[in-house]
Amino acid sequence: MSESARQTVSTRATPPKRGTRSVWPVICLIAVLLILSAYLLLVVSNVVYLTGIDEASFSSVAQLLKDLRRGIHDILWFFTSGRMSSRFWLTVKTASISTMLSLLVGIPAGYALSRFRFPWPNLTRTLIDLPVMVPPAAVGVFLFGVMHGWPVKPLCEMIGISFAHNTNGVILVQFVVTVSFCARLMKSSFDGVNPHFEQVSRSLGASLPRTFWKLTLPLAKRGIIASTIVVWARAAAEWEALMLFVGGTEAETDVMPFAVYLDWNGGMMGWVASYSIACILLAVASMAAVRIIAGKSYLW
Amino acid sequence: MNSSNDNTAIGVHNGRATGMRSRAVIFTAIFYFITVMLMLAVCWLFLSNVDQLFPREDTVRTEAMDAWRSDEPTKEFAGGCWRFPSFWRSVNLTVVSATVTTLIAAILGIPAAYALSRYKIPGRAVIDVLFSSVIVLPASSVGLCLVVMFQYGPLHDILDGWGIHVPLSVPGIVVVQLVLSLAMGMSAWRAAFDGVKPRFEHVARSLGASPWRSFRTVTLPSARAGIFAGLILAWTRAAAEFGGVLTFCSTFEQFSPELFSPIIRALHLHKADPLAVNMWAQIEYGNVEYGFAIGFVLVMISALSVYVLHKIGGKGYIW
Amino acid sequence: MLRALSCFLATALMLAATGCGDSGNVMLFHAGVGQRSSLNEIKDVFLARHPNARLNFAYKGSGYFIADLERSREGDLFMPGEEFYFLQAVERGFITDYDPKTDIAAHFMVVIATPRGNPKNIQELEDFAKPGIRVGLGNPKACAIGIWDEKTFRKAGIWEQVKKNQVQSAKCIAETASAIQHREVDASLIWSSTAVLYLRDIEIIPIEPRYRGLVRLPVGVLKFSKHPELARQLKEFMLSEEGSKIFRSHAYVTDPGPLDEQGFCLDGGMASRDDCKWLVQAAKVCKDENIPVNAETCGHLVGEVRRQRATKRAGTR
Numbered sequence: 001m002s003e004s005a006r007q008t009v010s011t012r013a014t015p016p017k018r019g020t021r022s023v024w025p026v027i028c029l030i031a032v033l034l035i036l037s038a039y040l041l042l043v044v045s046n047v048v049y050l051t052g053i054d055e056a057s058f059s060s061v062a063q064l065l066k067d068l069r070r071g072i073h074d075i076l077w078f079f080t081s082g083r084m085s086s087r088f089w090l091t092v093k094t095a096s097i098s099t100m101l102s103l104l105v106g107i108p109a110g111y112a113l114s115r116f117r118f119p120w121p122n123l124t125r126t127l128i129d130l131p132v133m134v135p136p137a138a139v140g141v142f143l144f145g146v147m148h149g150w151p152v153k154p155l156c157e158m159i160g161i162s163f164a165h166n167t168n169g170v171i172l173v174q175f176v177v178t179v180s181f182c183a184r185l186m187k188s189s190f191d192g193v194n195p196h197f198e199q200v201s202r203s204l205g206a207s208l209p210r211t212f213w214k215l216t217l218p219l220a221k222r223g224i225i226a227s228t229i230v231v232w233a234r235a236a237a238e239w240e241a242l243m244l245f246v247g248g249t250e251a252e253t254d255v256m257p258f259a260v261y262l263d264w265n266g267g268m269m270g271w272v273a274s275y276s277i278a279c280i281l282l283a284v285a286s287m288a289a290v291r292i293i294a295g296k297s298y299l300w
Numbered sequence: 301m302n303s304s305n306d307n308t309a310i311g312v313h314n315g316r317a318t319g320m321r322s323r324a325v326i327f328t329a330i331f332y333f334i335t336v337m338l339m340l341a342v343c344w345l346f347l348s349n350v351d352q353l354f355p356r357e358d359t360v361r362t363e364a365m366d367a368w369r370s371d372e373p374t375k376e377f378a379g380g381c382w383r384f385p386s387f388w389r390s391v392n393l394t395v396v397s398a399t400v401t402t403l404i405a406a407i408l409g410i411p412a413a414y415a416l417s418r419y420k421i422p423g424r425a426v427i428d429v430l431f432s433s434v435i436v437l438p439a440s441s442v443g444l445c446l447v448v449m450f451q452y453g454p455l456h457d458i459l460d461g462w463g464i465h466v467p468l469s470v471p472g473i474v475v476v477q478l479v480l481s482l483a484m485g486m487s488a489w490r491a492a493f494d495g496v497k498p499r500f501e502h503v504a505r506s507l508g509a510s511p512w513r514s515f516r517t518v519t520l521p522s523a524r525a526g527i528f529a530g531l532i533l534a535w536t537r538a539a540a541e542f543g544g545v546l547t548f549c550s551t552f553e554q555f556s557p558e559l560f561s562p563i564i565r566a567l568h569l570h571k572a573d574p575l576a577v578n579m580w581a582q583i584e585y586g587n588v589e590y591g592f593a594i595g596f597v598l599v600m601i602s603a604l605s606v607y608v609l610h611k612i613g614g615k616g617y618i619w
Numbered sequence: 620m621l622r623a624l625s626c627f628l629a630t631a632l633m634l635a636a637t638g639c640g641d642s643g644n645v646m647l648f649h650a651g652v653g654q655r656s657s658l659n660e661i662k663d664v665f666l667a668r669h670p671n672a673r674l675n676f677a678y679k680g681s682g683y684f685i686a687d688l689e690r691s692r693e694g695d696l697f698m699p700g701e702e703f704y705f706l707q708a709v710e711r712g713f714i715t716d717y718d719p720k721t722d723i724a725a726h727f728m729v730v731i732a733t734p735r736g737n738p739k740n741i742q743e744l745e746d747f748a749k750p751g752i753r754v755g756l757g758n759p760k761a762c763a764i765g766i767w768d769e770k771t772f773r774k775a776g777i778w779e780q781v782k783k784n785q786v787q788s789a790k791c792i793a794e795t796a797s798a799i800q801h802r803e804v805d806a807s808l809i810w811s812s813t814a815v816l817y818l819r820d821i822e823i824i825p826i827e828p829r830y831r832g833l834v835r836l837p838v839g840v841l842k843f844s845k846h847p848e849l850a851r852q853l854k855e856f857m858l859s860e861e862g863s864k865i866f867r868s869h870a871y872v873t874d875p876g877p878l879d880e881q882g883f884c885l886d887g888g889m890a891s892r893d894d895c896k897w898l899v900q901a902a903k904v905c906k907d908e909n910i911p912v913n914a915e916t917c918g919h920l921v922g923e924v925r926r927q928r929a930t931k932r933a934g935t936r
Contacts, residue, residue: 028415052931135540257438265793267816270932
């Protein structure tokens with residue numbers, strides 16, 4: 001692979017002298033290969049583990065075939081059972097609700113951050129980015145303090161909503177972890193829209209809200225959709241804050257990343273591995289969607 | 301939809317400009333409001349917890365508890381964390397492990413990002429998607445994958461033959477941190493190299509520079525801000541790692557010192573946990589004030605690095 | 620665009636509303652993570668009889684509960700993995716009606732666990748002190764097994780040597796057990812009810828009777844319970860004959876025989892002999908596909924063995 005790649009490099013870069021061969025492209029490609037193989041090993045070992053194929057399976061062909069059949073049966077069993085689909089849909093449901101809530105805040109905030117002036121820009125931006133960079137575990141701990149302190153606790157008791165140990169808590173955690181991330185991504189989406197168009201629209205007599213609805217949003221659509229997917233994927237992958245704030249309840253708070261941990265603690269490695277594979281598939285699928293929509297797999 | 305049309309009609313009659321302006325003002329005000337509320341909520345999330353640093357009157361310390369914890373944080377401000385060497389060793393461990401991780405990530409990631417950005421690698425789109433999907437992988441899943449990878453199959457046999465145990469060891473921390481921080485760094489470095497026009501490199505190459513020389517003298521300086529941003533991101537992500545370390549390495553604070561290798565003891569990394577893990581552990585042990593103090597240290601570390609990130613104007617990240 | 624967004628908003632609010640609705644008869648049960656499998660079954664049986672009630676669990680390492688309860692002051696029932704943590708809650712006034720004679724739901728038995736095939740040939744407690752053995756211990760501040768590690772090895776007089784072999788300081792029993800399962804450590808002490816969850820991947824070795832610990836598992840209704848009547852009913856159910864049966868089928872010991880005040884066996888292991896035998900037998904049956912699974916081969920643990928034999932990596936029924 002490195003040989004063919006080197007050839008493509010040399011044809012593309014139109015080198016003047018054939019003599020100045022450098023090891024640099026080779027090093028680069030080796031780095032890619034290294035990371036790729038580590039990553040694939042990480043994922044593949046998971047699948048192999050679930051099938052239960054080990055050294056003993058390779059003793060004979062018959063044994064290997066038997067183990068393979070058994071492994072495939074196991075995988076099908078885990079992925080078609082009701083427990084898997086209920087956790088999967090729970091994850092999808094909570095992540096979708098929290099993403100929607102994040103968007104409600106994130107789109108206006110992102111637009112404001114992109115277009116309006118704020119005092120101490122570095123400071124305000126740091127503030128917005130802070131929940132993104134703080135360890136989610138710390139967010140969970142701090143959330144615990146907030147939800148059990150004044151005025152949130154009396155307020156929740158008055159309304160009659162509880163956030164501990166139930167699905168509401170999961171949505172809350174996912175929302176808190178993703179909301180500023182969402183605002184940040186939306187800001188970048190709106191940054192990609194040339195303000196010049198808006199000025200033209202305004203000068204032609206459209207009001208600011210009208211310009212926003214009719215011009216800015218449609219222009220930033222691609223970015224917004226791509227960001228939404230990333231936010232969704234991030235929400236669906238949240239675990240650390242959940243563990244510290246919500247706690248585990250069967251069929252109530254155990255979205256897939258959390259179910260990985262809970263079943264790990266219950267010794268049910270079959271579930272752990274299959275949830276983990278499902279999480280990986282979700283992550284890869286959403287990043288593939290982002291790449292198809294945004295044209296690159298990182299956003300900004 | 302309808303109401304907005306009505307408003308437009310009224311606006312036309314009463315004087316278009318004033319109607320438009322008032323609507324623009326309301327629109328702007330709502331958007332400002334939402335943003336400011338978000339910022340205030342972030343402030344509230346972190347600042348309202350300051351009271352957790354102070355011991356509460358109603359926390360009873362039972363005799364049984366005190367018997368266990370004669371050497372433990374007492375009920376004072378922030379659990380008196382600064383008086384405990386284990387706290388400082390934890391800070392040290394976090395900084396050192398994150399730095400080592402970032403170095404390894406940079407050595408592997410910068411060339412890889414460059415290759416992905418410049419060379420036509422077959423299946424580049426797939427590789428791209430795979431690398432970036434690591435960022436949205438749950439930490440619990442990463443922990444599991446690592447355990448399975450290191451404890452089963454050929455890798456386990458090889459390492460076992462050499463007598464190396466990666467899980468439940470201090471170097472294991474770096475392994476866990478590397479997974480996520482490499483992905484973070486890669487996305488930033490990728491963006492940084494994509495931002496540099498390959499044209500300049502071609503010029504340098506056509507003037508006779510080797511690929512390495514053109515990379516070093518042309519690409520690297522132009523992409524400097526992005527590369528620094530990637531380093532900071534990788535470092536922050538490594539320092540923030542919690543779930544993976546918990547499942548892969550467990551904790552080390554309770555060990556006796558002679559269980560650690562001389563190198564680790566010489567660097568004062570023994571009997572310490574990464575801060576995020578230590579925060580959780582301390583809260584779990586009932587030292588809530590101590591745990592929150594560590595939480596604030598973590599927030600400050602992240603705030604500082606984000607601030608620096610914005611200062612240098614680093615772009616190209618997803619997180 | 621506006622219409623799309625308003626549709627979107629309406630859906631979001633609707634979905635959020637469906638999420639928030641029912642918070643009627645929800646009880647919260649703080650339980651040690653080691654009791655998970657049995658309590659889930661208890662829950663199923665109990666809820667079948669009380670269709671209006673709902674029950675949520677907070678599974679954690681036992682040590683965390685005191686910190687959690689102290690700050691949140693929420694929850695209806697409490698069942699940590701050791702009386703020690705329970706007594707702390709009693710001392711703090713979280714539980715007011717504890718009766719040490721009647722409120723014990725079941726007992727854990729401490730057993731030795733090693734990875735499959737027992738590569739380091741661990742046979743008795745003294746083997747933990749051999750140099751080069753990687754031993755996993757619990758952290759007494761976070762979980763009950765930590766207390767028992769220290770108690771047991773101190774009684775055997777090898778605590779200092781064992782400490783030198785320590786490679787893990789776990790924060791809940793499950794961490795210790797999964798380290799064994801994944802061959803990260805060579806030997807650990809774990810509960811019988813935890814060991815039974817890992818039959819395929821570990822070997823279970825009963826401890827010799829004089830060092831064999833049996834851990835009391837009290838259950839109590841918390842002072843700040845919002846549904847004290849329902850919680851009391853659940854507690855009663857767990858203490859009933861039927862509850863014991865469920866606990867027993869998950870490898871808890873319900874008849875420990877005479878114990879000293881520390882919790883060690885006094886009768887030379889007579890009362891818990893059967894439990895030990897079936898545990899070892901279950902681990903054997905689970906690994907060997909040729910042995911049939913029935914009450915003759917695995918005794919009261921037949922349900923657990925059947926569950927774990929169904930797939931190569933354990934799942935649920």
